[in-house]
């Protein structure tokens with residue numbers, strides 16, 4: 001049988017046909033994406049639909065007239081678009097819409113960390129089954145191309161550790177406590193007034209936003225089969241000005257750190273406030289900036305940093321995914337998923353620790369604490385006490401030599417029942 005080669009003209013037309021994009025969710029990121037798409041001179045991406053509830057109040061005059069504004073997602077599914085760009089956020093209806101898009105043969109680009117952290121592997125499987133693509137480069141660290149960097153740029157290495165600052169709201173609040181010498185409550189109010197934090201800021205300050213991002217990072221970089229609930233997660237509510245004063249004495253500052261590390265078939269994963277050396281890349285990150293540091297077996301440490309949020313930086317990551325798709329959308333052979341490594345998940349990191357006490361002063365307190373630590377075979381490294389505090393609520397710090405978190409927690413559970421506390425002890429790892 002003689003088959004005639006495809007006409008060259010048809011191939012050229014095929015390759016230059018614009019990639020048709022339906023933008024679902026015309027909010028902060030959606031508007032910025034529309035701005036970028038409509039201001040590009042290149043014809044490779046064409047915005048065809050904008051979907052939003054009560055869409056009439058969203059209309060803007062700078063979007064080309066031939067773009068269809070609709071509140072019906074079915075209009076998108078029934079059209080000949082190539083890509084659904086999901087920017088509504090949350091799980092419902094985002095998950096349903098993404099599933100329907102993939103099932104009907106449309107690729108999906110999303111910035112939705114909750115969706116990908118919770119359903120990413122299942123949705124990727126669905127994409128593969130339907131010969132389409134699911135890209136989510138903007139779901140972690142906004143405009144920093146960290147997922148692509150880890151997956152492609154560092155694909156030749158074996159990464160064993162990632163750590164980072166993945167939530168700009170926490171970083172802003174901690175920076176304000178440190179630099180403006182205000183309380184956690186005041187810093188939170190400021191963040192809310194400036195639009196850096198939601199009215200209900202729990203997602204950020206209790207660590208759930210960062211743990212969703214860490215889940216996605218660990219799957220990408222460490223090939224880990226991780227669910228968000230398996231990440232040991234603590235918020236930043238307990239951090240006070242006095243903790244920064246003591247952290248500075250130790251040459252450190254305090255940041256909300258997300259970290260995951262593979263050691264001997266165990267994946268340690270956690271999000272929590274931690275002391276980091278002032279000279280480290282993690283300490284230098286301010287405001288809504290994000291940073292991710294990866295450690296590879298061959299290439300050593302690599303630092304990714306930049307704008308972790310905001311409409312425009314996030315939109316850049318989204319448009320970059322769209323451009324990748326416009327080049328690769330006809331390649332129906334999607335990469336097979338690597339089967340996840342067989343790892344036990346744990347939050348029981350080994351590190352040095354900072355423990356801050358606030359006590360009604362009386363003789364024998366240090367002896368009582370030393371007694372409990374020694375019974376739990378925990379070595380005290382140093383005791384720090386700054387002058388000038390009231391004896392009725394005296395803060396001091398004990399640093400602990402490297403030990404497992406669980407061991408320290410057991411000792412602290414016992415210590416909490418002692419009668420001299422004015423506030424419960426606050427413990428944080430000291431990361432070197």
Ligand SMILES: NC(=O)c1ccc[n+]([C@@H]2O[C@H](COP(=O)([O-])OP(=O)(O)OC[C@H]3O[C@@H](n4cnc5c(N)ncnc54)[C@H](OP(=O)(O)O)[C@@H]3O)[C@@H](O)[C@H]2O)c1
Pocket residue numbers: 024025026027028029030051052053054087088089090092093111112113114138139142308309310311314
């Ligand atoms: N903003 C950032 O800095 C940032 C950074 C990284 C990733 N992301 C992710 O990007 C996504 C979008 O975030 P965003 O900040 O742009 O959110 P946003 O400003 O709240 O925008 C969401 C848009 O979707 C619309 N929408 C919500 N539910 C809908 C529904 N059921 N039906 C139709 N339309 C609906 C909203 O309409 P209404 O106006 O009626 O509410 C709004 O226009 C989220 O997944 C977020 O996590 C955001």
